[in-house]
Amino acid sequence: MAERQQIHIFRRHMGDVILHLAIGVSIVLYGCGASKSGTSAVSSTSNSGSGSSGVPLLTLSGTQLAFPDTSVGATSVAQNITLSNTGTAAANVQSINISGSFRSDTSLCLGTLAANAKCTMAVLFTPNQSGTLTGSISFTTSTGSLTATASGKGIALTLSAAAITVREGESTQLTAQLNGAATAQAVNWHTDSGSVTPDGVYTASSNVPASTTAHITASLAATPSVTATLNLPVGRALPTLTSSMPTQIDAGATTTLTITGAHLSNLSQLTINGLPQTFTIVSDTQISVQAAMQAWDSGTMAIKGSMSGSDGGSTGALQLSVKALPVSYDAAARFLQQAAYGATPAAVQQVQQMGMSGWIDQQLRNPAYDYSSGMGLSYGQYYRNTQSLQYSLRQRVSSALSQIYVAGGSIACGPTDCGPFWEALLENDAFGNARTLLKDVALSPIMGAFLDNVNNAAYTGKVPNQNFAREFMQLMTIGTVQLNQDGSPILDANGQLVPTYTQSNIVDMANALSGWKYARTGELYPQAQVPMVMAESWHNQSAKNILPGVTLPAGQKGEVDLDSVVDTLFNHPNYGPFLSRRLIQHLVTSNPSPAYIARIAAVFADDGNGTRGNLGAVVKAILLDKEARKGDNAAQADPATGHFMEPALYLANVMNAVQGIYTDDQVRDLDVIIGQPLYSPPSVFSYYSPDHMLSNGTYAPEAQLFTSSNGVAKLGLIYSIFTNKQPGFQVNWKTSPFSNATSTDDFLARVNHLLYHGQMPDSVRTTLTNYIAANPTASINSMLPDLIFMAVSSAAYQTIQ
Amino acid sequence: MNRREFLKHSSRITLGLSAAPLIPRLISAPLLAQASGSNSGYRAIVCVYLDGGNDGNNTVIPADSFYSQYAAGRGELAIDRTSLVGLQATSGGRLFGLHPSLKNVASLYNQGHATWLCNAGPLTTPYKKGQTTGKVPLNLFSHSAQAAEWQSALTQADSTNGWAGRLADLLAKQNLSSSPVVVSTSGWQLLGSGTTTDLATIGAGKNAVAVLNALQSLTPSLNQMDSTPGSNALSNTISEMQSGHLSTTKLLLDAASTGSSIQTKFPSTDIGQQLRVIAQMINGRSRFDVNRQIFLSSVSGYDTHTLQLSLQASNLADLDAAVGAFAAAMQEINMFDQVTLFTMTDFARAHQVNSGGGTDHAWGNHHLIVGGAVKGGDMYGTFPSLVLGGDDDFATTGLWIPTTSGTQYAATLAQWLGVQGKDLNNVFPELSNFSKSTLGFLG
Structure with a gap:
């Protein structure tokens, strides 16, 4: 683009301008001098014509065209202007220019106008604004210029309504303004829908089945040509809701509501709490609604109607309340994660209806599943039972116990899995007394096999097998250090932990627990549900110092020693907080507060009826404790509570x-x-x-x-x-x-x-x-x-x- | 690869997901680089945890004049002297034999590639029978307490972390690695749990690859779900743990399938297969952007309260075959000098037999260390005198009082990995209670 180009443009009234374009092109604009503008009045001067034998003479019929007042944008009646050639030769009309708000078809007069001929143009006035408007009609001819002036007045009539839209039967005041100001002139009204009073009040039809538009026209009575129109949308009547019967309904059910109101035939949607409901229009003042409540709905809900379409809109809200149950849906669902295997619609309903306490009581009464035969012996039964509301809590508790009283079922019974029998033992004892549980555990051949206390022949000269003795204390009842009732360790004067037993206590505990054998002799594996029996000759007869300060006298029979051991551990102050903490951890939270543990340990110590070790009461107290229930209200949920679900x-x-x-x-x-x-x-x-x-x-x-x-x-x-x-x-x-x-x-x-x-x-x-x-x-x-x-x-x- | 799995409670850092490590090997960290003799090579230690408490008394047995002392206390459990697998004489002139099941181990020992650390156990301070000063570890003879003391190298309080985990913490501090330092083939182990890092686990499950493929399209959504902390503290921690599970598993599986396959055959036993997977990961170590690793394996069945003779013979045979295969595999891939295998176990077992033909919980025990870096063919520590109720017996049934602490044992392994000086004492707070920090069995 190195080459410079020049573009010549001719324009009037302009000096030469050079535009420098970015690309380096210069455009030079040349003016060509001034012209004669057509401002003269009628010129009847004649110039020498081109003909040799005669002279043309052009005249206009008038020099002023006056138009009547005309609405802005409207067009007046025409005013004619006639160009006559009264000369003896033809003239040539080269151009006709019309300025201002005037126009005409100029073709009738352009070109040659013969001698004694004339042409007439109809000039129209279309004001583009209000006020006096002038213009001109200029003829450029072979004999010179002729000009007539034109003038007229633009009149603006405008129309407005107080309301942008109106609905069926509604009225609105219309206002006509002349040239932007109120006018005292009389106005005539017309509409194609509804009616207008002489003083301009528009009223929509009393029956508008579908949204429409009223086309309203106003005209000046004095000057009918001055008009204005207004397109006013006219909508259907909005429905309104007045009352509902009933006003209170059940969650989780579908209730038929009768709702009264007005213009209900125009209703297209009805929502309760934002969710659309099915409804039937009974009449313009009544509908029937199938109110479908979700099971978890609660509190107050808003019923709202709406009409769709361009004229649509919403009604005000009616209040509907959902009947409160003793337990909210969410609280029941949360409870079921702690007390059962999660929320199912049926389980939630049960807890909501019975209340948590009532539900627990029912669970405590429900008998345990019989694992001793048939399907019970199959491994899947445990999982199938988790889906039965009958066993939920018992099974949750037995699962917790199975991780405290651990006996690997598959080891004890050889090729047969003893697991279901161990499950049965724990489920049977889950809500009973902890002392019964301890003795059953100690005598179970499954435990005997698992921790080697079967055939523990520890008579004089034999060192007893310590496996069960140690874990019976460490893992199942009292742990290794002395505890306060809130589960915290007791510290001695030097701030040191205080052991619950010594190594020599373990040996003596093993001696006290020695002598048990399977009930059925001569076979390798036990009958899983038949307790072990005592072989006195295998039982160590010496005195046993089983715990610091606790000595069993020499010569006690094996069964007596066992009862003494069970009583000692059952009544040990550690057992309550020890067991309470573990059960809380399995059911509610990994990190119970010391106060929570202490409250449960107190129930373990005394169930309210003077009984120690009532596991059913302990379980109920754990689940109903304020620390367990706090999170039922989400706003009060403690961020430090809860426990991670184990895989099963x-x-x-x-x-x-x-x-x-x-x-x-x-x-x-x-x-x-x-x-x-x-x-x-x-x-x-x-x-x-x-x-x-x-x-x-x-x-x-x-x-x-x-x-x-x-x-x-x-x-x-x-x-x-x-x-x-x-x-x-x-x-x-x-x-x-x-x-x-x-x-x-x-x-x-x-x-x-x-x-x-x-x-x-x-x-x-x-x-x-x-x-x-x-x-x-x-x-x-x-x-x-x-x-x-x-x-x-x-x-x-x-x-x- | 996502680092969060190994960083506990860190701010949530997400590195780009990629099968291959994006970060060059950064373990030119001062700690490990300067401390280790050869500063850039890969090194790993492999723990074989014998769950339940292996009976050391029938694992390493005097084969000289002290055999009779052994046999007298052992009673029906005594192993016939002629069936022992012989070890070459120690530098102190003692003769020992191993349990008849330990033929591979004996062979490695006699080649100088293995050693036994004798009579080590949890100790707070050096302890002699009847001593009234100092402290003994908490809850002696309890499985859970002794196992925790071995794994944490802390004997006076419950610990939430283990010494391998604390080593990993040290590494993480100096190295923005996205690979786990501690990898377990046996689930969570206290040993590998750090303060700021956590261990990764790899299962034997062949399903894992299929699971990763099945979940591929949902993985971004799962990650999104775990990306924003909620209101519950535990749930947030679980979320942090879970967020790394898929990517960690992918990395470990990738590593285990990288490189030419190892020709050495591993036994099909539990421990055999765990050591096979570890060997494969070491072979695929180019996938990891760390060059110090700690692998944890564990095998159960050692709590032989009854029927010990048959149970232990079987257990040790499994162990021997697996360790033999692992050593052979490391030699095959030329990593024998850079990988050290060692055993830990809850405790020893009483020297005296109980009524069920088994033994109960004891204290000091003998531990096996295998590898090219081991100064083997000799014993370390002090072998106890096997006299029931004697000076080395805590009570009367042969509960040997350890003469070397588990802390010293662990510190020796840590030093070989490159930890030294103040760092060693930070990782092992009880180490300064002993005159010798490390035991010299690794060169």
């Missing part, structure tokens, strides 16, 4: 949540891979330690199993179950409590209340919402395996809190 508990909760089915016993092979093989803990120390701590110094026993490999295995198992690829499990998503959600909100509400007792964290809500949004073509139903998998995989779901 988690699996049972998840299966309950989706109402999955254990189709056979293959669950037995799978709890191994998630770190908790049922009935087969790795040692007497069970699957994890009650004292397992996080590095922040808080206890999190179950987190000991939450390693990277177990965590991945657990995710994998649940996903495999949810996608129905795991033999032994079946999930029918069509009938799960999450299926057929009407909206994302409805789905999230179900997850929130069923899985999170109303306390779903934002991160879970966001994740699920995003996942649904990212798959717009997929239905929520079709995504349930993924969505619920994520919902039960969150840390928050896995933490009972």
Whole structure:
């Protein structure tokens, strides 16, 4: 672009201007002098014509055209102007210019106008503004210029309404203004819908079946040509709600409400608490509503109606209240995570109706499952029972006890798994007296085999096997150091822990527990449910100092020594806080406050009827304690409470949540891979330690199993179950409590209340919402395996809190 | 790769997800670089934890004139002298034999690649029978307490961390690695739990690869869900733990399948397969951006309160075969000099037999160390006199009072990994109670 170009443009009244363009092109504009503007009046001068024989002479019919007042934007009647050639030769009209708000068809007069000829143009006035407007009609001809002036007045009539829209039967004041100001002139009104009074009050029709537009025209009575129009939207009447019968309804049910109001035939949607409901229009003043309440609905709800369409809108709200139950849905759902295997719609309903205390009492009365034969002997029965409301609490407690009174079932009975029998022992004793439990544990051949107290022939000259004696004290009753009733260790004058026993006490405890053998002789493995019997000749007869300050006299029979041992441990001050803390950890929180432990230990010491060791009372006190119940109110939830679900508990909760089915016993092979093989803990120390701590110094026993490999295995198992690829499990998503959600909100509400007792964290809500949004073509139903998998995989779901 | 799995309660750092380490090997950290003799090479220690308390008295047995002392106290459990596997004479002129099941171990010993540390156990301070000053460790003879004392090297209080975990903490402080220092094939172990770091675990499960594949598309959503702390403290900690599980598992599986496969055959036993996986990870160490690692394996069944002769023979045979295979595998991949295997166990067992043909809980025990770096073919520590009720017996049934502390044992391993000076005393707070910090069995 190095070459400079010049562009010549001709314009009037301008000096030469050079524009420098960025690209280096200069444009030179040349003016060509001034012209004669057509400002003259009529010129009748004639110039020499081109003809040789005659002269043309042009005249106009008038020099002033006066127009009547005309509405702005409207067009006046025409005023004619005639150009005549009264000369003897033809003239040539080269151009006609009309200025201002005037116009005409100039073609009639352009060109040659013969001698004695004339042409007429109709000039029209269309004012573009109000006020006096002038203009001109200029003819440029071969004989010179001729000009006529034109003038007229623009009149502006404007129309407005007090309301932007009106509804059926409503009125609004119209205002006509002339040239922007009020006018005293009379106005005539016209409308094609509704009516207008002479003083300008518009009233819409009393029956507007569909939204429409009223076209309203006003014209000056004096000057009918001056008009204005207004298009006023006219809508249907908005429905209103007046009252509802009844005003109080049940949660979790569909109730027919009769709602009265006005214009109800125009109602297109009715919501309760924002959720659309089904309704029937009975009349313009009454509708009937099927109010479907979710089970977790509570408190006061707003009923609101709305009419759709361009004229749509909402009604005011009516208040509806949901009948309060003794226990809220969310509190019941939370309670069921502690006392059972999570919330199912049926379980929540039961707790809500019975109340927590009543529900616990019922659970305490329900008989234990009979594991002694048939299906009871199959491994899957434990898991199947977690889905029965009949055994929930007993089974939760027996599971807790099984991690305190540990006897690996598979070791004791050889090729037969004794696990179900151990389960039966613990379930039978779960709500009984702890002394009964201790003696049953000590005499069980399963425990005898597991901790080697069977055939412990410790007569004179033989060193007794100390295995059971030690763990009976350390792990099952009193622990290694003396405790206060709140579970804290007693410290001596030097601030040191005080041991509960010495190594020599262990030896004597083993002597006191010596001499037991299987009831049936001559076979390698025991009858699992038949207690061991005493072989006095194997029992050590010497005096035994079984605990500091406790000595059993020499010569006591074995059974007497056992009762003495059981009584000593049962009545040891450590036992109450020891057992209380562990049961609380399994049911409610890994980190109970000392006061919580002390309250439960007090119930252990005395159930209110003077009985020590009433486990049913202890369990009830644990679950109803204020520290356990505090989190029922989300606002009061203690961030330091709760416990992580161990794998077996988690699996049972998840299966309950989706109402999955254990189709056979293959669950037995799978709890191994998630770190908790049922009935087969790795040692007497069970699957994890009650004292397992996080590095922040808080206890999190179950987190000991939450390693990277177990965590991945657990995710994998649940996903495999949810996608129905795991033999032994079946999930029918069509009938799960999450299926057929009407909206994302409805789905999230179900997850929130069923899985999170109303306390779903934002991160879970966001994740699920995003996942649904990212798959717009997929239905929520079709995504349930993924969505619920994520919902039960969150840390928050896995933490009972 | 995500670092959070190994960093407890750290701010949430997410490094780019990648199968291959993005970060070059940063372990030119002053601590390990300066302290170790050869400063840049990879080194690992491998713990074989014998869960329940191995009976050391029938593991290392006097084969000289002291055999009769041994046999007198052992009674029906005494192993016939002629069936012992012989070890070459110690520098002190003692003759010992090993349990008949330990043929591979004996062979490694006699080649100078293995040693036994005699009569070590948890000690707070040096302790002699009847001594009234000083302290003995808490809850002697309890499985849980003694195991914790071995693993934490702390004997006077419950600890939330183990010495291997504290070593990992030291590394993490100096090295922004995204790889775990401690990897366990046997689940969570106190030994590997640090204050600021946690151990990673790898399961024997062949399913893990399939699980990772199945969950691939959901992984971003799962990570998102764990990304924002909620209101519950425990749930937040669980969330931090869980956030690294998938990526950690992927890294460990990748490492275990990297490199040419090891030809040495491992036994199909539990411990055999654990050591196989560890050997594979060491072979695939290029996947890790650390060059010091601690592997934890564990094998149960050693709590032989009854029927000890048969149970222990079987246990030790499994151990011998697995250790033999591991040593051979390390030699095969030329890592024998850089990897040291060692045993720990709850405690020893009483020298005197109990009524069930088994033994009960005791204290000081003998521990095996194997590797090219071991100054083997000789014994370390002091072998106890096996006299029931004698000066070395805490009570009357042969509960040998340790003459070397578990802390000294662990510190020797840590020093070989490169820890020294003040750091050594920080990791092992009770070490200064003993005149010798380290025991010299590693060169």
